[in-house]
Amino acid sequence: xxxxxxxxxxxxxxLGIPLILVAMLLPWLLFPAPTSRWINNRLITVQTWLTxxxxxxxxxxxxxSGHKWALLFASLMVFLITINLLGLLPYTFTPTTQLxxxxxxxxxxxxxxxxxxxxxxxxxxxxxxxxxxxxxxLIPALIIIETISLFIRPLALGVRLTANxxxxxxxxxxxxxxxxxxxxxxxxxxxxxxxVLFLLTLLEVAVAMIQAYVFILLLSLxxxxxx
Amino acid sequence: xxxxxxxxAEKKLMDVKLGQLPAWLGTRDFTPNGVVRGIRGGYERYYNxxxxxxxxxxxxxxxxxxxxxxxxxxxEYDHIKHDRWRKYH
Numbered sequence: 001x002x003x004x005x006x007x008x009x010x011x012x013x014x015l016g017i018p019l020i021l022v023a024m025l026l027p028w029l030l031f032p033a034p035t036s037r038w039i040n041n042r043l044i045t046v047q048t049w050l051t052x053x054x055x056x057x058x059x060x061x062x063x064x065s066g067h068k069w070a071l072l073f074a075s076l077m078v079f080l081i082t083i084n085l086l087g088l089l090p091y092t093f094t095p096t097t098q099l100x101x102x103x104x105x106x107x108x109x110x111x112x113x114x115x116x117x118x119x120x121x122x123x124x125x126x127x128x129x130x131x132x133x134x135x136x137x138l139i140p141a142l143i144i145i146e147t148i149s150l151f152i153r154p155l156a157l158g159v160r161l162t163a164n165x166x167x168x169x170x171x172x173x174x175x176x177x178x179x180x181x182x183x184x185x186x187x188x189x190x191x192x193x194x195x196v197l198f199l200l201t202l203l204e205v206a207v208a209m210i211q212a213y214v215f216i217l218l219l220s221l222x223x224x225x226x227x
Numbered sequence: 228x229x230x231x232x233x234x235x236a237e238k239k240l241m242d243v244k245l246g247q248l249p250a251w252l253g254t255r256d257f258t259p260n261g262v263v264r265g266i267r268g269g270y271e272r273y274y275n276x277x278x279x280x281x282x283x284x285x286x287x288x289x290x291x292x293x294x295x296x297x298x299x300x301x302x303e304y305d306h307i308k309h310d311r312w313r314k315y316h
Contacts, residue, residue, distance in 0.1 A: 019302045091299040
């Protein structure tokens with residue numbers, strides 16, 4: 001049976017249950033609900049502090065009517081960051097490497113921001129299609145370009161997350177295979193490659209967090225334009 | 228003095244003798260509701276023993292994550308076993 005490096009992105013089944021289901025339910029287990037006690041346990045305290053700071057920082061540029069999105073953004077951020085980081089553990093499966101999942105997040109949320117903009121302030125929303133101060137001959141071309149860039153936003157959101165995580169995982173697997181194969185032949189080169197692998201893993205941890213953050217940040221920017 | 232006789236259904240798993248295991252499994256509730264209650268009960272026991280404590284450390288989460296890694300390995304074993312002594316990867 002031919003195996004390839006892309007096999008790590010196929011969700012395996014055990015007893016008919018796909019691993020992607022377990023991987024997607026795991027963040028729910030890792031974030032217990034705060035109780036009504038005055039002081040919660042350490043895990044909940046740390047998590048609520050982080051989530052509170054993040055939501056505060058995200059909601060600062062939005063006006064008051066945008067604050068209804070706070071729960072959605074905070075929970076999506078926690079979900080994405082947990083899934084990305086858990087995917088870096090050995091043998092685990094990362095659901096966000098599946099384009100279907102990321103597009104499932106990107107398209108409805110982007111569409112919601114566009115529809116809100118068109119419903120509440122259609123003039124301003126359409127006005128975004130033409131930047132201020134463009135020379136008159138350029139106007140038709142620019143409107144077409146801006147419309148295309150508007151419609152490409154959900155695609156870019158989804159593909160950005162997928163591509164970053166997929167590329168990271170592939171690189172880790174490739175370089176790890178290289179280290180493994182080089183070890184009996186040229187140990188010095190293998191140690192060098194192993195240090196590259198270590199640095200790459202650190203990068204992947206950062207990328208996992210940053211990509212989740214960028215996803216939410218861009219959505220909040222799209223919301224700011226349209227709210 | 229002999230302990231009070233406890234029926235098989237009421238015993239915890241650790242108290243069941245190996246020969247009684249199939250019979251004990253027969254008394255458990257495997258309906259969807261029962262499975263959900265079982266998972267929730269297991270989660271609550273783990274949470275209250277290792278995480279919801281005054282000075283919970285990294286051990287509670289670390290054990291959970293190691294268990295997740297082991298579970299993922301078991302899930303992917305059918306695929307990974309081909310990698311063991313391959314000549315070309």
